[in-house]
Amino acid sequence: MPQYTPPLRDMQFVLHEVLNLTEELKALPAHAELDADTVNAVLEEAGKFAAEVVFPLNQGGDAEGCTLDKASHEVTAPTGFKAAYAKYIEGGWPALSCDPKFGGQGLPITLNQCLFEMLNSANQAWTMYPGLSHGAYEALLAHGTPEQQATYLPKLVSGEWTGTMCLTEPHCGTDLGLLRTKAEPQPDGRYRLSGQKIFISAGEHDLVENIVHLVLARLPDAPAGSKGISLFVVPKFLVNADGTLGERNPIFCGALEHKMGIHGNATCQMNLDGALGTLVGQPNKGLAAMFIMMNAARLGVGMQSLGLTEVAYQNAVAYAKDRLQMRSLSGPKAPEKAADPIIVHPDVRKMLLTARAYAEGGRALAIHSALLIDKELNHPDEAVRQEAADEVALLTPIVKAFLTDNGWIATSHCLQVFGGHGYIAEWGMEQFVRDARINMIYEGTNTIQSLDLLGRKVLADNGKKLKKFGRRIAEFVEEEGTNEAMQEFVNPLADLGDKVTKLTTELGMKAFGNPDEVGAAAVDYLRVCGHLIFAYFFARMAKVALEKQGAGDPFYTAKLHTARFYFAKLLPETAGLIRSARAGVAPLMAMDEALF
Template sequence: MPSYKAPLRDMRFVLEQVADLERLRALPGCEEVTTELVDPIMEEAAKLCEEVLLPLNRSGDEEGCHYENGVVRTPAGFRDAYRMLREGGWPALHCDPEYGGQGLPRTVSLLFEEMMCSANLSFGMYPGLSHGAYTALHAFGSEALKALYLPRLVSGEWTGTMCLTEPHCGTDLGLIRTKAVPEGDGSYRITGSKIFISAGEHDLAENIVHLVLAKLPDAPPGVKGISLFLVPKFLPDGQGQPGARNGVSCASIEHKMGIKASATCAMNFDEATGWLVGAPHKGLRAMFAMMNEERLAVGIQGLGLAEISYQNAAAYAKDRLQGRALGGTRYPEKPADPIIVHPDVRRMLLTMRASIEGCRALGLLTALEQDVATRSTDPATRQEAEDYVALLTPVVKALFTDLGSEAANLGMQVLGGHGYIREWGMEQYVRDARIAQIYEGTNGIQALDLVGRKLPAHAGRYLRRFFHPVLDYIESRGEDEAMAEFILPLSKAFGRLQQCTAEVARRGFADPFEAGAAATDYLRLFGLTALGHVWARMAEASLRGLEGGDADFHKAKLATARFFFARILPQTGALSAAILAGGETLRAMEDAAF
């Protein structure tokens, strides 16, 4: 069975020396967020993930969920693990104290999310979807709905879902057919079918709170006619306890490539009682609050799977004896050298490591901006942070999941034939990682969101939230000789990004097909440049850290940084060339010729 140790040292490094704890502590409600507070929380989180969730990962994958007559049972051990999660207060980590939450910043809760995704992604889906429901209800629910439902979602007593997709439509939500008919008493009757509903039915919690997109009888056509409704599995009684069964049922569960222990359900709503969340016909706004939270969370799924894949690949490479080093025997006392000496194995491991550590830093910086956006008392500061998060959300979702899938495949490759065999556990990470590139909006949709919505928004205001700090950083370190090996390649990549941004904007304005043709390559170019920025900041911090008592950690960090700038960031040159080539080669072939 694969092993896992939470990367607490690297998490502390990013949190304390890259993400700027002082800026976090300046926010209301974060004054006491110190290393003395955070370290014990993260150590306890690591114990839960390493000792409770990890041992259930393979067995959960092999057993999967069970469906019979509308009832879904999770694999053996999941109910006890969920009880321990609840008793430890983990679902409440990032939630509002007014509803029983612990009020910790997103910057801290994100570290726990990564550990949970590494240890057992399927299990993490259940509390993960609940937090998305909490986010939408907290932002848009009526006071009555919040008072009744939020404390139970925060405690983990009840869980939540998001019900968007229907059999005939996914991304194009304007085509949904689920109907909501007003009852005259403030409630609605919801009728329709939804598919691919994660955690739609299970045996972990007493009740399940579904957030459902539907259309009112007077709804205008398309996305402008979508409303959001809260539909519980059991209708709460006068004491707020689960009462009568609502008109909600699970028709089936999907048999999937990965995340087999996460119940992915087809759900039927048969005149189910529900309540409006937010304003009529404005459900998409409320749902996107939930979806954007989930898109960032899905990015962390890619990061978490990459981390555990790397740990096990690196351990195997140091243990597996095969051949001799190309430059001569390295371990003469052994019958063969461990495969860690071979250049291609080192290339794969360093590629994984550079992606993981870069994504962790970029993810934490994005979470910090989320905290600023929700907690700062200065409207201008909040707006700047909101703009940054809006811009980076599609990048984090797509880049992290692409790199996570690539890392899982590299990890399997390091183990060779053993990686392909279930016994070693690596093939599960390949299967589990693949869905993250698809759900919560495919990565192609994320790329279209970046070039079609975020780039032109507010005359380029979103872009300035990223471009200006990166340019300021490059210029402020331009005379620092120790930083030259990092700043010069970052400057080149940033120049390519600026040029391609201008060209995509120009061509896309005249012909949207051109923007779409460039979108995926542009998102990767943007993402690699963003990783270059955080890697330069990490390298700068480790140059300072060489004089301290943890020199080995900082030497390894600098070695990984040098690999990133020499072997990964140059990919921006090829991406730039592909973007500037335009979309004609995509348009030229007739549809029938495919």
């Protein structure tokens, strides 16, 4: 049976020692009074809930899956999921970072991010039921009418209702401009929606009494393409004027997708047969409103793979310390035993340290991104808010793609540590791998994220956002320029920063001549940028660890070892990626299609 211990010490290290959370929050009136003790107490309770309530349901939920009653269109979640969700509501977890105006606790998004890392480690499939509700809350908070907010937000905040986003259709995935779902205006100001959506996570289930669907559709006179998409809120049950539930709305689950992983979450084909909904935001401007939810989901998927990376690492370490196999090449390390534990073997350590480094680097990036969102939403200075928003925009595709790519690498390595036992279900590792592989695909494939980063977030504004982050790196390198102990970290960081600048300029020039050059280089480019950001955070973490290791806490010694491993064994990947990006589009497009 697998195990899970919430990584509270490392979270606290990033929050308090690297990012100085409470000092940063003092500039935000909504969170200025929050202290470290309160932060730590919330995280400790969140960890208990994840480890003690949700984690024990993970393997059983994967084996059982969800059940669809085709006659009633009702879906039953795996055994124990509904009871765990009731405890989730009882603990007030859905309301953690929501606006007190609608019943929220008003705590920072940063804490919510840590909560969801732990929930995803414990049980990604279960966590997806409440996971999209926060995105629905944010979309309606930003674009909903006062009536929509009054009707839906208190229930989403309390967790009594959950939310979904209904985008994809059988003939269109990422290219939403092709969608066909129709919305017909009604005399009372509402709309009747007809069409089919697929791959809808948590689209139907029995955990709550109502599900709030945010649906993209076209008005009768809508322009073609993405400029003709509107957003509607379509509840499973219509809501009466007094807030009670009315008749069943004809938005039904027609089938469940049979997936390679995440079996405990209902991925639904949703049929709309004249379902009633109300318009969110302006007509034909739905994509902009939905992007709030889509970006939240992309950050959330990054957290899913971060969670899987952590739990896979923990189990692989425990196994490697216990499993006896062969002797160390440099002589017995456990002579009293029949063989040495496999953790003495260099390549086993490489796999374990890869997972550990990707977990720790990913955690620093994810928490930093959440803190930026808190600034974007709450800082009194508009310039600071805009700067935070720009950086979030830059980092979002990296969080989604780099963390999910790394999650696939890490969980695969951790399965490999188990050898033959890795693909045996009882150990839990093969489930982590199956779940992690899906995360690279949905909410915009990682190639789409790469195109978004290079095309929209970097080249579209002539590198303005990237240059801001680059200046932060340069300032850090300058500050540590005379610190001899930091040279092993800042020198490769500075070198990679220079190479990214040159590569960006080169790709921008190539793109002027042939836009396909962006498509050819984008995936390599995102991974190089991901490593640049990880290198920056590992250098910052190493700086803190160097300053504090004299106290004798082994945590700081381990942090330095992990940072050194990252710079020595993982960062060099960028050399090959840069060379590949520079190879351009010709090797990809030269072959005639008939030869494939």
